[in-house]
Amino acid sequence: MELLRIATAGSVDDGKSTLIGRLLYDSKAIYDDVLDSAERHSRKQSSEYFNLALLTDGLKAEREQGITIDVAYRYFSTPKRKFILADTPGHVQYTRNMVTGASTADVALIIVDARHGVVEQSRRHAVISALLGIKHVVVCINKMDLVDFKEDVFRTIQNDLHALLTELEIDSHHFIPISALQGDNVVVKSDRMPWYIDGPLLPHLEDLVLPDKSENAPLRFPVQYVIRPLSNEYHDYRGYAGTIASGRVEVGQEIAVLPSGATTTVTAIDTPEGEASSASEGDAVTIRISDNLDISRGAMLSGTSERPTTDNSFDATICWMSERTTLKPGLMLRIKHATHTARAMVSEIECRVDINSLSNVGFCDELSLNEIGQVTLRTSEPLVFDKYADVRGTGSFILIDESTNETVGAGMIGRPPFLGSDQG
């Protein structure tokens, strides 16, 4: 089993922090002194029960105000698997954080309060997960203790969300009735819901199988850095360092260098563990080739067939993240795509997307903080890219404000199929 990266989101009240606290506590990822500190604080707030949520609260500011302001990363592991959990607040003004947390996740963990059913926030989390290309969703229907562990409450919520997830083309989804506070179906199977025959949450996450991404995927290798030791021992060494964004590379394979289009042959692959005959997605390697070509950072290596697109204009879905400015046609920005940094200009904003109704709001002339829209960008140099739906690593980019240097936008090339077409 590989490392599993999970993104979760929720509001202050739906029990998300309690659930994470429970996972950390029951999987013994919480040390006694951290527990003591949370307990001390629990007493300070005169809570009647030990507040598991305090285990995950980060900053002094947050503890005082009882809020979560940002993405926090949590780590826990079981004998079977190591987990990295990106924990974000789920409120509408935190769309930016949810997008950030989801960008690196394999699985989305959606938490629904059994008493309230599917609310706007649950929908938003599902839509953002789909937008960011997450293939697996696990829905925890929490606070079952407060609805007397009734099956029909669970089934109603399951049916509602099932329809939405199907519409979003997330086929791998799973529903679990839990009580985070009392520990039902989190780590240990609850005996208070005999109608639920599947296992609890943690074993489900432990056994979740991710598809082997390298299989049949096209090779994409953004060149990150050129290694030239210029030493006596390695006088002629010239290697192209980078992380394989997709597919697989083998020694002897014929490859294309983009954007130039030149072709060459892989002569060696240096991995952190020494020379290897092949490498695949996620590996940080150094590739050596047979020809003396002019290749620098920002170039892309691919197979000779199934090449990526090279263009200086493309459509993309953008989540705008700036508190100070809005995204408008004509706005000039820096774009960082794979290992290539260039300038980008917004040529058109096609529509804004209402992520709650999944509908396209139609024409709009700007995107402000936490808004998502479909835009056309033009870049100062051609980029070598794929659609985000096809290759995450070569279909994603960030936008950077040229004066403040802040990251102001996240972009995914192409158009998510579930968004529907422009109504004009």
Add this chain to the structure above:
Amino acid sequence: MNSPEKSNSELLTSSQLRALEAESIHIIREVVAEFERPGLLFSGGKDSIVMLHLAVKALRPAKLPFPIVHIDTGHNFPEAIEYRDRTATNLGIELVIGSVPDALESGRVQASTLPGASRNRLQTPVLLDTIRDGKFDAVFGGARRDEERARAKERVYSFRDEFGQWDPKNQRPELWNLYNGFTNTGQHIRVFPLSNWTELDIWQYILEEGIELPSIYFAHERQVFERDGMLMAYSEFLKPENGEKVFTETVRFRTVGDMTITAGQKSNATTLEQVIAEIAVARVSERGASRADDRTADAAMEDRKREGYF
């Protein structure tokens, strides 16, 4: 599914460590490609040792194109200093030292006369001076997010303003593996390639890679005394007070910091395997167990980080 349990779990550890390794190498290469003058903070502690090991792997067979930087409180374990110097010599790289004793002598910083005060906080101005004087625009740090709650919220690329300050509410969103390293003159980025590693990952990686560590990480006999329930090493920098008794104990250190604030623990673990076995069942976090500086207040780290600390 048919293979025996043990080899499965060994394979598991290995594949997960390789994923973490690849991620760290990616981050290190990004910095070397995009910044003009990076530096790597190196204390001789296990995290900075692993970080340096990863940097060497990320760029080999080329020599490291940046110096290692040590902020020296003057209260170090001699074993860590010896390790630091030997490592710099072996790798043939520059060692930049920011010296707290020098800063005290020149009056740049003032030692606190309060009881229990350490030189911990004095490191911040010295660190910031060293970064400014060395014109470093990116500084690698070995901090991990599992260490402490303020760290859990910090980015891999952590922006620092002209005053070296961290503003937790005003951090750049960090998406995919696309890091934004743009800064203006006088600002810099702290880069944490080990963000996603846990303490156990670090130890297992050290074992798998056969990385040498300073001897204080393994059980040895040492003169210690007990303070606030922690075993402090007796040294010229830290002496017992108010009837605290010095005795000999077999201890190892779980972190390597300033001698006046780093506590040891009773242990008989003399090999990496034994240390890992102890950590796997430990019930106290490494900072809680061994860092007197973090016990001062719940938000001690958050406050120090805001000022520009590691």
